[in-house]
Amino acid sequence: MTKxxxxxxxxxxxxxxLYAGTYNVDASHSNVGFKVKHLMISNVAGKFNTFSxxxxxxxxxxxxxxxxxKIEVNSIDTENEKRDGHLKSxxxxxxxxxxxxAFKLDKINDDKAYGTLTxxxxxxxxxxxxxxxxxxxxxxxxxRVGLELSGKINRKDYGLNWNKALEAGGVVVGEKVxxxxxxxxxxxx
Numbered sequence: 576m577t578k579x580x581x582x583x584x585x586x587x588x589x590x591x592x593l594y595a596g597t598y599n600v601d602a603s604h605s606n607v608g609f610k611v612k613h614l615m616i617s618n619v620a621g622k623f624n625t626f627s628x629x630x631x632x633x634x635x636x637x638x639x640x641x642x643x644x645k646i647e648v649n650s651i652d653t654e655n656e657k658r659d660g661h662l663k664s665x666x667x668x669x670x671x672x673x674x675x676x677a678f679k680l681d682k683i684n685d686d687k688a689y690g691t692l693t694x695x696x697x698x699x700x701x702x703x704x705x706x707x708x709x710x711x712x713x714x715x716x717x718x719r720v721g722l723e724l725s726g727k728i729n730r731k732d733y734g735l736n737w738n739k740a741l742e743a744g745g746v747v748v749g750e751k752v753x754x755x756x757x758x759x760x761x762x763x764x
């Protein structure tokens with residue numbers, strides 16, 4: 576009887592896998608961005624230009640099953656070369672020692688994505704807002720899926736501690752970083 580139950584469970588699990596597909600992140604139609612307070616009065620926005628990732632998505636149930644991504648620190652772009660150089664230095668990301676950031680999804684619960692974010696060798700659990708934009712077939716016959724992740728992290732949790740105090744109070748760089756990640760994946764063939 577136990578063998579029959581195991582066989583039945585294996586059949587059910589493998590049937591669900593028939594509808595799941597592996598998607599590669601299409602970086603030319605995706606964005607990994609952030610914002611952080613500057614001088615406590617305005618935001619500086621930036622993005623990473625080089626990143627990769629893949630995810631498993633079940634088209635039948637419109638469910639994200641897995642997601643993994645890698646971001647190259649040296650691709651940081653705030654539209655200011657001097658600031659980008661400082662962000663790559665040991666004061667912040669220390670790109671020479673920690674050349675990439677990583678995210679791995681643990682689970683989706685309604686409109687929340689839970690996973691592990693690794694920055695500067697420090698891994699922390701994070702909860703991000705999640706939006707599933709569904710799937711579509713493009714004019715060239717490729718199946719594509721759109722996903723969005725957003726939320727806030729504290730940069731000091733990851734050892735990004737550099738700052739300077741302002742005479743009037745406050746600091747040059749805020750601790751909270753707003754993340755905005757828009758992914759478009761294309762079904763791997």
